[in-house]
Amino acid sequence: MNKTQYFEGCGKEGLIRCIFLSEFHPTDGSKISCQVPENYVSDKIFGAVNVYIIPKKQLLTCTLTVNALGVKIVGYPVRIKNEKYKRNAFHFNLCFVCDSWARSVQYEPVVKKLSEYLIMMEEESGFLSKEGENRQRLVQMFDKILKDLNESKVSTLVEGENSIYLKIVNHRPDPPLVKDYMVPLLTFEYKDIPLESWDLTTQQILPYINGTNHIARISAEADVDINLVKQCIQNLAYYKVLCLLPILKYSNVYMCTQNLKNLIKDTELSLACRTFVKLNPDKPIPPIQRVFLFYASMTHGISLRSICQRLNPQNNNIDERKLVIFGMQHNFIRCIHKYPVFIGNEPEGRQKMYTGLCNFDEICCKTGLSPFGIEKDIDKDTNVTVIWR
Template sequence: MMHAHTNEGGPVASSSTGGGSGSASTEGKIRCIFLGEFDTTAGFKISCQVPENYISKEVFDAINVYIIPKPPLQRCNLTVNVMDVKIVGYPVGIQDQQKYTRNEFIFNLCFVCDSRSRSVQYEPVVKKLSEYLIMMEEESCFLSREDDKLRLQHIFETVLRDLNERKVATIVEGDNTIYLKIVMHKPDPPPVKDHMVPLLLANLRDTPLENWDLTTQQILPYINGINHVARIAAEADVETDLVKSCIQNLVYYGVVQLLPILKYSNVYMTQNLKHLIQSAALSNACRKYVALQPDKLLPSVQRIFQFYASMTHGVTLRAICQRLCPQHHNIDERKMVIFGLQHKFIRCIHKYPVFTGSVPSARQKMYTGLISFDEICCKTGLSPYTIEKDIEKDTNVTVIWK
């Protein structure tokens, strides 16, 4: 990314080919669309703007060097954030010695939004609409002829209205048609770690394998809400970092949800449990999902609710199973935990060991209070039982639950 700065208080411009303008905090509407030009007589000017005068002459005069920049910044997205507005453009120079007085026609189609609005989602639309206008200009001088400005204004009005209301717009000019669509970019999901457990969303479980990329095809049979990333990599014989990248991509597109490792020594806490009772569709889906033997009488909502309601601080999953015997009621406790985590009825209380002594061993160096018990197990390859016993005997280690 390239940055250009003016004097203190002046505009800041950023140029990118992949969305570097999006550090803002809110999603915002397009406030204005305008076409900036360099006229051989009048110099820098706005030749068409909707709504009219949204960008004042004073503001444009202050930033026109960024709207109509030098050739190295042409044909790439350029964003200027100044005076409470953010302007996303795609400056273009069309060379033609016969058509134009100075052998070149320079223009920039710009979208304007609020200065704190997120603008990265507009960059592909601005580029596509600019390329459409380039084609129209090369075919019929659509932009450089003054008598076509009313048609251009109508295009801007349609694009502004339809993109703000429906996020899609269709422009038809003669035999030329263009379809515009705003695609909202999600923030990158957090990094996937070895101890995390991916769960494929139920409605995608039956998607044919050939519809996925090769890495996903290899690891998909091992994604079951039980296996953690390191185990999936070992079982599928795929390099761990490749598995992490693949799963992170699936999380980004909402195909996979990440869960903590399911252990009988885990402690869970209930939250939003009323939703299970309030929604008949959700409670029926839960009964079917958690059934140990789906072909037999499904477990009752009351039994399931009792199981979830028993989850509280200091009570392990093992203790609950010993007291309530879920399998006697056709309940698979592992599926119940998975369903509860997936629908946020419960959350796992994680353990974080903290070493309080003076000279830590290699393993104790991981006891920082920032690395969870699950992650330590994965990194050391030791069983939870072994680590628990080690921590219980060590007077220099304190465990934080959170």
Template sequence: MATSAECADERGQEGPIRCIFFSEFHHIAGPKITCQVPDNFVSKDIFDNVSVYIIPKAQLQRSTITVTLKEFKILGFPVRIDNKKYARNAFYFNLCFVCDAEARTVHYEPVVKKMSEFLIALEIENCFLSASGDKTRLAQMLQHVMLDLNMHKMCTLTEGTMTSHLKVVRQAPEPKPILDHQVPIFLEGREAFQSDQWDLTTQQVLPYIDGFNHVARIAAEADVENNLVKSCVQNLVYYGVVTLIPIFQYSNVYATTPKLKKLAEDVELQDKCVAYASKSLRQPAYLRDIYRMYASMTHGSSMRDLCQRLNPQNLRINERRLVQFGLIEGLIRRIYKYPIHIPSNSTEEGRTNPIYKYFTGAFNLDEICCCIGQSVAQIEEIVERDPNVVMLWK
């Protein structure tokens, strides 16, 4: 069993709420569950084993607490209301959501807290929780919340003159740091994006996001400091507005992934692909030609070789958008080149050219190009001249 305010397993999948229960501290009987839906989902034996975390010490009051058991996970927000009208001068309670043990629950934390605050207000206003042993109305409320949150991810609670709106907001993991050579691309059409909802720096950067400009180029063309551009792009990635793909060049090599099979089976994906990769919607490309181009992408065959062999222009295919769509949907992946300098009787150039510090196998050609401002062809020429430098493809 693990307990922590941040114990939720970030690697788990989001799952439904299995149970909601209300527990309180009885001045004679101690901690107990006084209402739960469905009934008896959490047994008395299990509750007794974890009750010290459900109704905890004062230091943990009003903190999100997660208790992970073998079968399920309990998420709560323990509360104490101080008032001399209560036995022991305080009323202790905890509203808890119960999910599967492996489920991700971090997105429920704000909901549990907000609903607890609603119950606090009801208790202070009219002793809604403590006045009677009859918890029928509370049970109806818990049932309503569980059904609506599971089905619609939102719920409205009304009791007397008080109303509270609950909503489950998916919390995406923090995006990885943005690199100079990465290319942001809109996941939906640019026309669906409302730029006036974003800050001024993001609005300045947006016109240069076209699926081909890498971050360093966007910074230069937008005349915005590089780290600010990275922050803007990272924010857009977090909210699912853009994703990141590699720089497109005809010297690039791509390879198919197992997801290409989905293109042969999913009609909706096929329609999206044809619309995205065709030169003109009036005369769309044939799916068989698009599929053949994807299937021809393999190690050792550059995009230039592929275009010379299959002539996508005659097939009404926009090869640049074809690659974009394949990368976004995971149908293909980029094969990167990593130069590695093997110490030997180093050439004079190896001792003097600062580019050699990048020939460690940790930097691909895209990264090196952005760092030193040279083209892929220039770097490959250096590699070709020096027998002590080898190229790793992966």
């Protein structure tokens, strides 16, 4: 893996490079008492960040992440109060170390759970604080955890009568906000799942999810409350069962993205695209050159209708609607939306919707008017301008 191609915030996950235990010694101060592999975190690095490894009391018992000098350290600083310790307290921090660019949020619950396990062992038998004792056992534990979590993302520890199960769970981003005018489309791998395998609400709306119907229409045709439909669609989108697309209209304007190059570089993706966009199943699949040309012709100010009139995709056995759907699914293209903005003094009637926050799709869905009707209305109104974005 070439580390130079990644950066903090890129979202890529990396391996756990090191696990170490830091303690606060009554005379020596903060130090690393156990580390696997040895010397991965150098004295220079630890010296630069130790104020965050054994921090002030305000930062205790909360997950802290420090990114410095090429490493990212995730820890959970702890203080155990007891008169048996010098200074009446024992401070330690169990830390995972990964590359500075790596996503680390998935390690935070594991670090916290393992720290709480060590607290229990310390309170029961002084497992951590007895100098010289149990140190080799701690090294073996860290070595096992490091290998297990990197290889299979799960690890089980048994120490006497105590056991702990650790698992790295990937955190997904928040589910998308689902609006009435959005069009859901099942991803390819979920299209052939039997209807009875889904929950009851999904079974009701699934026959109407075709990449053309928007949420409001699905609600009406399936006779299911629209809020229930939105919740169901949002849940399916969260688990990437489906994606949400804008309403497909020939008046839409699309623009190709830098991901379009993947269509040429990836032969499997190229074949999948040509097969999907085929208009007549009895004719040969369209050539990649014509498919690429259609996508590359999409730019600001040119509608889908204009491109179809110029390139006539059906002559090359291309279904332009499927072409747009595939392009949106794989981020080859994006839709340029139109947002009307009222610039007069006091808006009246439909003008109140022209805030610059609602695009044509949303306004059409709420009013029941066609895009042409909205366009005609706006053209007559000198107090309304349109933003494309």
